[in-house]
Amino acid sequence: MVIILKMTTACNGTCVYCSAYKEKPQHLSVEVARRVLGLAAEYLRADRRGHVNLILHGGEPLILSRRFYATFDKLMDEQLGALRPRLNVAMQSNLTLLTPAKAAALGPVLTRPIGTSYDLYPEVRSIRGNRSLDERWYRAMHVAREANIDTGVVYVVHRKAVRDTEKVWTFFRNHPDISSVRFNPLYAEGRGKCDEVADLIITAEQWGEFLIRGWRMYELDGFRPSFAPFSEFFAAHIRREPRRMSCAHKGRCHDTHLGIDPDGSIYNCGRWSDTQELCYGTVFDLGIEEIEQSPVRRKLGERQKVLSEGPCKDCQWWAYCHGGCPNDAYLEHGTVDAPTRWCAGTLAFFEQCLRPLGDPIGRGSRDR
Amino acid sequence: MMHVNDYTLNVPLPLAVARGQAATTDGHALHLRVEDTGALVKANDAIPWQRVWEITGPTIEDFALLTAYHDRARWNLWWKRFDVGRLLDLAPSLRRRTVTVLVAPDDPDLHEKLLLGDSLSLRMAVPLTDPDSQNLEELNRVISYVLITGATRPVHMDPVSSMVATAMGHQDLTLWDFADENVHRNLFVDDAGQVSLSARHLTTHPYGPLGELNLEDMERGTSYQRLSSYAQELFVSRSECATCRAYPLCGGWLRYVDRGYDCEVWHLVLTALLEAVGATERTRKLTRHR
Numbered sequence: 001m002v003i004i005l006k007m008t009t010a011c012n013g014t015c016v017y018c019s020a021y022k023e024k025p026q027h028l029s030v031e032v033a034r035r036v037l038g039l040a041a042e043y044l045r046a047d048r049r050g051h052v053n054l055i056l057h058g059g060e061p062l063i064l065s066r067r068f069y070a071t072f073d074k075l076m077d078e079q080l081g082a083l084r085p086r087l088n089v090a091m092q093s094n095l096t097l098l099t100p101a102k103a104a105a106l107g108p109v110l111t112r113p114i115g116t117s118y119d120l121y122p123e124v125r126s127i128r129g130n131r132s133l134d135e136r137w138y139r140a141m142h143v144a145r146e147a148n149i150d151t152g153v154v155y156v157v158h159r160k161a162v163r164d165t166e167k168v169w170t171f172f173r174n175h176p177d178i179s180s181v182r183f184n185p186l187y188a189e190g191r192g193k194c195d196e197v198a199d200l201i202i203t204a205e206q207w208g209e210f211l212i213r214g215w216r217m218y219e220l221d222g223f224r225p226s227f228a229p230f231s232e233f234f235a236a237h238i239r240r241e242p243r244r245m246s247c248a249h250k251g252r253c254h255d256t257h258l259g260i261d262p263d264g265s266i267y268n269c270g271r272w273s274d275t276q277e278l279c280y281g282t283v284f285d286l287g288i289e290e291i292e293q294s295p296v297r298r299k300l301g302e303r304q305k306v307l308s309e310g311p312c313k314d315c316q317w318w319a320y321c322h323g324g325c326p327n328d329a330y331l332e333h334g335t336v337d338a339p340t341r342w343c344a345g346t347l348a349f350f351e352q353c354l355r356p357l358g359d360p361i362g363r364g365s366r367d368r
Numbered sequence: 369m370m371h372v373n374d375y376t377l378n379v380p381l382p383l384a385v386a387r388g389q390a391a392t393t394d395g396h397a398l399h400l401r402v403e404d405t406g407a408l409v410k411a412n413d414a415i416p417w418q419r420v421w422e423i424t425g426p427t428i429e430d431f432a433l434l435t436a437y438h439d440r441a442r443w444n445l446w447w448k449r450f451d452v453g454r455l456l457d458l459a460p461s462l463r464r465r466t467v468t469v470l471v472a473p474d475d476p477d478l479h480e481k482l483l484l485g486d487s488l489s490l491r492m493a494v495p496l497t498d499p500d501s502q503n504l505e506e507l508n509r510v511i512s513y514v515l516i517t518g519a520t521r522p523v524h525m526d527p528v529s530s531m532v533a534t535a536m537g538h539q540d541l542t543l544w545d546f547a548d549e550n551v552h553r554n555l556f557v558d559d560a561g562q563v564s565l566s567a568r569h570l571t572t573h574p575y576g577p578l579g580e581l582n583l584e585d586m587e588r589g590t591s592y593q594r595l596s597s598y599a600q601e602l603f604v605s606r607s608e609c610a611t612c613r614a615y616p617l618c619g620g621w622l623r624y625v626d627r628g629y630d631c632e633v634w635h636l637v638l639t640a641l642l643e644a645v646g647a648t649e650r651t652r653k654l655t656r657h658r
């Protein structure tokens with residue numbers, strides 16, 4: 001199970017397309033943190049072989065103090081005890097507030113890399129007070145390296161990046177501090193809904209164009225860079241290992257993911273918490289079993305049936321897509337029971353790039 | 369921060385053995401530059417052999433006279449006189465992993481020497497000192513040769529073989545390393561005892577005299593900082609190098625001294641190599657999983 005825990009909704013960044021932006025920031029309390037870790041323990045007790053992947057998210061989670069992370073570390077012991085080795089903890093952060101002292105406090109908490117957002121276009125990302133994010137980011141990357149904290153980049157693909165696909169690709173491939181990148185399409189949520197961002201929002205066709213041109217670069221580089229979703233499609237299509245795909249393409253997130261707000265409200269994932277829709281209840285009212293029985297979960301789970309018997313019925317690429325992320329579908333169509341807005345572009349990519357390398361794997365395929 | 373003994377000190381033989389310098393060079397691997405092999409033999413007892421990693425300078429003919437020293441270090445030996453019979457005589461002693469035969473980039477017999485050396489299974493190299501030191505047309509020919517012949521048997525022709533290893537992801541060394549200009553690893557000492565990154569950086573990035581060298585001060589100094597922050601600067605400033613397809617091999621080395629250096633032909637040569645290796649890797653992965 002993956003739990004995306006919003007440590008705070010506050011952020012020191014002013015990225016123009018931030019999907020998590022909230023007018024009134026809120027921080028995670030010790031009570032909510034204790035309850036979330038209690039839920040993780042409950043899950044692990046019920047599933048003896050399972051793991052929980054906890055992603056500390058935000059806002060900007062590094063806004064919270066060192067003391068809070070020290071408390072969090074104690075809470076992990078208190079709530080999980082001997083189960084703690086089965087809890088993996090990662091973080092998603094803009095990294096700019098990472099100091100050696102904070103890295104030391106995070107050391108015992110984190111067991112997985114920090115995913116950090118980054119952009120080639122300084123004009124779309126900055127820190128409050130119009131300060132450059134870059135300078136602090138590089139300093140923080142150095143701190144992370146010194147503290148042996150691994151990092152990976154999450155890149156939001158906007159219109160400028162589509163225009164410069166090859167440049168963007170090569171920049172990350174060349175970058176000495178970056179070994180893995182996940183490219184996600186920009187979508188209209190939070191600040192991303194503002195008029196100023198309209199010029200950056202991409203269409204399905206532009207997402208398809210980015211995937212197609214990115215794949216050409218991936219081929220030129222001998223399929224070596226660890227750049228998702230390209231490496232995931234390679235794993236699925238060439239190595240026949242569809243399990244490596246991300247939540248957006250596996251069609252199972254209603255079973256595997258949870259998003260929890262600083263006030264303890266439970267959603268299907270961090271994106272639903274940004275949207276503030278389809279709330280399950282709160283960590284104080286629900287246990288794991290109730291969450292699993294939740295009508296919201298059932299509704300999301302039914303989406304696979306609705307799509308595979310409806311709009312995606314004849315799609316040969318179903319096993320690689322599963323209709324995409326339900327939150328994307330909801331933002332576009334007001335319902336989860338529709339394919340996402342990326343369908344046309346994704347299909348073009350499948351046909352132009354993957355088809356020449358072989359026919360797609362069948363519906364319901366497992367790893368080879 | 370690098371540790372003291374991470375550096376290789378490229379130093380002329382007389383300085384390496386001079387009294388008073390030994391303390392400064394303690395802890396480093398030594399790369400001795402030897403002009404006169406007689407001097408090497410004469411200084412034998414004063415040379416700190418346990419720290420000598422590499423020796424550059426003797427000719428292949430000199431090497432034949434130094435049999436007692438063969439196993440003491442790695443050797444970079446000049447092949448100057450194009451005498452095939454003599455080479456055949458010497459080949460058995462040159463055919464060891466610790467010996468590299470150097471051919472000057474402006475040697476009129478460069479190509480023939482490289483091919484002949486390779487046919488005798490010798491490790492060959494054309495030293496790289498600055499962007500203009502390589503004959504790019506020749507480099508291109510060597511690349512094709514290494515890629516094609518190297519597919520069936522081991523070929524060692526540097527800097528190309530090292531470039532291929534980088535392109536294949538076996539290492540992440542770049543032109544900085546091939547030119548012995550890795551700021552975290554290389555120190556060059558001229559005959560007068562002045563230290564810098566390499567011979568060509570002595571005036572632009574001086575680190576000071578060897579006798580007074582303190583590594584921590586050196587690493588904090590302007591010259592060192594300018595060199596060591598260069599890669600980051602290329603990315604922060606979104607320079608052309610940051611998005612250049614040849615960067616994994618070049619690392620911006622071609623433009624460090626002269627930011628306006630016209631690297632177009634180098635760029636073509638390096639990207640052709642990277643693409644050729646990428647194509648091979650692509651085919652291998654596709655066939656392996658099909």
Ligand code: SF4
Pocket residue numbers: 247248249253254257268269270271272324325326327328
């Ligand atoms: S809703 Fe979308 S982002 Fe959230 S877990 Fe599901 S697929 Fe992933």
Ligand code: SF4
Pocket residue numbers: 311312315316317318321322323324339340343344346347
């Ligand atoms: S590509 Fe389109 S039609 Fe095919 S599964 Fe995805 S959303 Fe459905």
Ligand code: SF4
Pocket residue numbers: 608609610612613614615618619620621622623631634635
């Ligand atoms: S080839 Fe030229 S542009 Fe490319 S990395 Fe080297 S110096 Fe920079």
